[in-house]
Amino acid sequence: MSSLPLSDLHPSSPAAAPHHGPSTEPRDAPRSGTESDGQPPVRAPQDLAAGLLITAFGLTALWLGRDWPTGTLASVQSGFFPRMIGLLMVLAGAVVTGRSLLSQGAALPSLGWRPLFGVTAAVLAFAGTVEFLGLVPAVLILVGLGNLAGRPLRPVPLALLGAALAAGCVALFVWGLGLPLRVWP
Template sequence: MPSLPFPNLRPSSSVATPPRGPSATPFGTAPAASRNAAADERTPLRIPGRASQDLAAGLLITSFGLIALWMGRDWPTGTLAYVQSGFFPRMIGALMVLAGAVVTGRSLLAHGAALPSWGWRPLFGVTAAVLAFAGTVETLGLVPAVLILVGVGNLAGQPLRPVPLALLGGALAAGCVALFVWGLGLPLQVWPLGVWP
């Protein structure tokens, strides 16, 4: 877009973007530092336009709005005097599409932050650990589920050595049984179904 009046126009959001406050500053461990440096050198995602972070955000917001509109396509809107269940979803969906379009459009016209790199390992590790808990707590019971959660979750970060890991898992499982089952009397399955009453 060469004919723009302000070629260096930047959306306010992107000015302070990736390192936000002290929170986002990586506290210097060697692997983290080198990984981040590598991420900065190559542009992570080549999308036409100059603010790929905002572009992705805009597209995500627009798609949420479109999904809402599509899912609600058959719901009755009613009249203004008698609003029915389709009215509010349609209104919010349309507003989201509008907001998404504004964010997308702006990202195409202006410079901005690039899409940051992704931390696949913690993302998968933490999500898998929680899903494993959800899948096992009702059939295998609380104690195995907590042990599995701690074991899988351990892979998300810098893994602990086996002995501290076992101690942590054991302590958490025992503590949870003592607190939630004996202390608060919550109806939780403690051991695998069928093995224990």
């Protein structure tokens, strides 16, 4: 089924072929300079990173489970499945890594550090405060930290948002659903 939309891609390849024609050598310096800066050491950095990550997960699983009993095929024990999956993962990681060195692929993506850290910090702060300080302070801290993840709001709308969310959460979760949550410090 998925081959149907793909067939639309075909007309583009003959269009690319004449482009390839004029430069007699496919890989001369000025051409590769237009694709990317200089001679890239890796052809598909994104795939390379993915492959290494997958391999790392597989190796970690194998190392953690190195002493677990595997049993025999007729009576497998707790170490059998982890080792099997770990091996398959290393294999898959090796395929992705190997292919990233051979064929052209996407560059490493840029990361949105600000939203990544802002959101993670806000969630971690909530986790750390909800049990000791209660729901209202935890929500306020989450909204305050989370605000740094995007384009920050001005103080007054931010305060209103925090107050509305804290009140709404208390109303919905504590009064409405009757969840055993601590509200105040």
